[in-house]
Amino acid sequence: MAYPAAVREAWLAELTGIREKGIYKEERFIHSPQAAHISVEFPSGSALREVVNLCANNYLGLSSHPEVIAAAHKALDERGYGMSSVRFICGTQDLHRTLEQKLTDFLGTEDTILFPSCLDANAGVFEAILGAEDVMISDRLVHASIVDGIRLCKAMHDTYKHCDMGTWRKSCRSTRTSACGSSSRTGLLDGRRLRAARRDRGARRQVQRDGVPRRQPRVGVHRQDRPGCPRAFRRDGQDRHHHDDARQGARGASGGCVSGRKEIVELCRQKARPYLFSNAVPPPIAASAIKVLEILSATTERRDKLEVNAKFWRKGLIDAGFVIKDGESPIVPVMLFNAKLAQDVARDLYYEGIYVVGFFFRWCGGQARIRTQLSADHDIPMLERALEAFKKVGANHGILGLDKKGLSRSTDSDGDRN
Numbered sequence: 001m002a003y004p005a006a007v008r009e010a011w012l013a014e015l016t017g018i019r020e021k022g023i024y025k026e027e028r029f030i031h032s033p034q035a036a037h038i039s040v041e042f043p044s045g046s047a048l049r050e051v052v053n054l055c056a057n058n059y060l061g062l063s064s065h066p067e068v069i070a071a072a073h074k075a076l077d078e079r080g081y082g083m084s085s086v087r088f089i090c091g092t093q094d095l096h097r098t099l100e101q102k103l104t105d106f107l108g109t110e111d112t113i114l115f116p117s118c119l120d121a122n123a124g125v126f127e128a129i130l131g132a133e134d135v136m137i138s139d140r141l142v143h144a145s146i147v148d149g150i151r152l153c154k155a156m157h158d159t160y161k162h163c164d165m166g167t168w169r170k171s172c173r174s175t176r177t178s179a180c181g182s183s184s185r186t187g188l189l190d191g192r193r194l195r196a197a198r199r200d201r202g203a204r205r206q207v208q209r210d211g212v213p214r215r216q217p218r219v220g221v222h223r224q225d226r227p228g229c230p231r232a233f234r235r236d237g238q239d240r241h242h243h244d245d246a247r248q249g250a251r252g253a254s255g256g257c258v259s260g261r262k263e264i265v266e267l268c269r270q271k272a273r274p275y276l277f278s279n280a281v282p283p284p285i286a287a288s289a290i291k292v293l294e295i296l297s298a299t300t301e302r303r304d305k306l307e308v309n310a311k312f313w314r315k316g317l318i319d320a321g322f323v324i325k326d327g328e329s330p331i332v333p334v335m336l337f338n339a340k341l342a343q344d345v346a347r348d349l350y351y352e353g354i355y356v357v358g359f360f361f362r363w364c365g366g367q368a369r370i371r372t373q374l375s376a377d378h379d380i381p382m383l384e385r386a387l388e389a390f391k392k393v394g395a396n397h398g399i400l401g402l403d404k405k406g407l408s409r410s411t412d413s414d415g416d417r418n
Contacts, residue, residue: 022340023360033064036377040355051355052382054372059330060302061377063253067295068288075287083280087114088269091280099286102293103259111265114286116278118256122149124272125258130155137171139163141367152273253288255281302376306330309374309383316387317372321400323407330374333359334390335367336399337408342368345393352389 018024028042038053062068075095085091100112115121122145130136134155138146141162150157158174160167258268268275295302310330317324323335336342342358349356349370360368374383394400399407 022343023358028355034058035064036061036375036379036382038355040350042350049350049353051350051353052378052386053355054374054386055356056373056375058375058377059306059373060296061375062292062295062302065292065295068291071291072284072288075283079283079287081284082282085280086276086278087280088276093280093283093286095283095286095290096280099281099290099293100257102290103257106293106297107259109259109261111262112257112259113265113268113272113275114281115256115258115272115274116281117254119145119148120274120278121256121258122146123152124149124274125264125268126150126153126155127273128267128271129264132156137168253285255285255289306374306376309376309378309380312380313372313374313383313387316383317390320387320391320394321402322390322394323402323404332372332374333369334372335369335404335407337368337404339368341397341399341407342370345397345399346370348393348396349389352393354386354389 015024026043028040029044030038030040031048032039034053034056035058036053038051039048040051041048056063079093079095083091083093087096096114100114103112104110115124122143126136126149130153132154135158136150136153136155137158137160138150139162140159158171160171258265258272307328307330310328310332314324314332317332317334325333325335336345336358339358339360342360346356346358356370356372358368359371391400
C-alpha cells in the first residue's frame with residue numbers, strides 16, 4: 001500500500017511536537033523478574049541500574065512467587081503453552097473451569113467468565129448486556145478500557161464529576177434507566193457516599209461497578225477480607241450485578257474476568273466479542289491464578305504488610321510536603337498537575353535509584369501525577385530510601401510544600417492541556 005509523503009510528515013510532526021513538550025513516553029527495559037528491586041536498562045543501551053520499583057501492579061508480591069512459578073511450570077509441561085483457539089471452539093480446558101469456579105467462590109458471586117485481559121472484559125461486557133434503550137452513567141475519570149467498552153456498546157452515556165455524588169444523583173434522576181459506575185483512576189470512591197446516593201437514586205436498572213479500574217488493586221488486596229474492594233465498602237451480598245476484575249491486582253500477570261449474576265455471565269459467553277474472537281487464557285496463567293487464590297485464602301499476611309506499607313508511604317509523602325490523593329489504597333498518586341514536571345521528576349528519581357513513571361494527558365485529564373504503587377514485597381528500609389529520594393528531587397525542583405496552583409505554575413503546562 002502506498003505511504004504518501006504528506007502522511008508521513010504529518011505523523012512525524014506530531015511525534016516531534018510530543019518530544020518538544022517533554023511528554024514523550026519511552027520504554028525501560030527490565031532485565032530481572034518483576035519485584036520490589038529490579039535491574040533496568042534506561043535509556044536503551046545504557047548500563048544496568050538497580051532500582052526500587054514503585055510502579056508495578058504487583059501489590060501482593062506474587063508476580064514471582066516460587067509457588068506461583070511452580071504452578072505455571074507444571075501447567076506448561078502438562079497442558080502446553082497456549083490453546084490456539086477461542087473458548088467455545090476448542091480452547092477450554094478444565095483449568096479454565098476450575099479457575100472460574102474458584103473465582104466465583106472467592107468473590108461470592110453466581111458465576112464467572114474469563115477474558116484474555118481486563119480491557120477485553122470491559123470491551124465485551126457492556127456490549128453484551130446493554131442495548132440502545134439503556135443509559136450508562138460513569139465517573140469522568142474511568143479507566144480507558146471502560147471508555148472503550150462504552151464506545152462499543154449501543155447504550156446512551158452520561159458522566160458525573162469524579163467522586164461527586166451530587167452530580168451522580170442529578171445524572172441518575174435525569175434518566176429512567178441507569179448503569180452507575182463508581183470506578184476511577186485516582187483511588188477509591190467513598191463507599192459511604194456511594195451507599196447514601198444509592199438509597200436516593202430511584203433508578204430501575206443498574207449494572208454497578210464498585211472499586212477501582214484495571215490498574216488499581218481489587219480482588220484480594222483491600223482489607224483483610226478475601227473479596228477486596230466490594231467488601232471494603234461492605235457491598236458483598238448486596239445488589240452487585242457484575243464485577244470486572246483485574247487479576248493482576250492480586251497476581252500481576254495477565255487476564256481478566258466478569259463475575260456476577262449467571263444471566264450476565266451467560267450473555268457474555270454468547271455475545272461478548274473479545275471472548276468469542278480471542279484465544280483463551282494460556283494454561284500456565286490459568287494454573288498460576290488458581291495457586292494465587294489458594295495463597296490468598298490461606299493467610300492475610302501479605303495484605304496486612306501491604307496495608308502497613310501504604311500507611312507509612314502516605315504519611316511520609318505528606319510530611320515531606322507532597323500533594324497526594326486521599327485514601328487507603330496502595331496506589332498513591334503524587335500530584336504534580338504538570339505533564340513535563342511529572343516526566344522530569346520521574347527521570348530524576350530514576351537516577352536516584354527509584355523507578356516511577358509520570359502519568360499525564362489523556363489518561364489523567366489535566367491531573368498529571370507520579371503514580372506510586374506499593375507492594376507487600378517492599379519493606380520499610382526500602383520505602384525510607386525512596387522517601388529520601390523523593391525529598392531530594394522535590395527540593396531540587398522547588399516543589400515541596402506547593403499546592404496545586406503553585407505546582408501548575410512551576411513549569412510550562414501546555415503539554416498537559418486537553
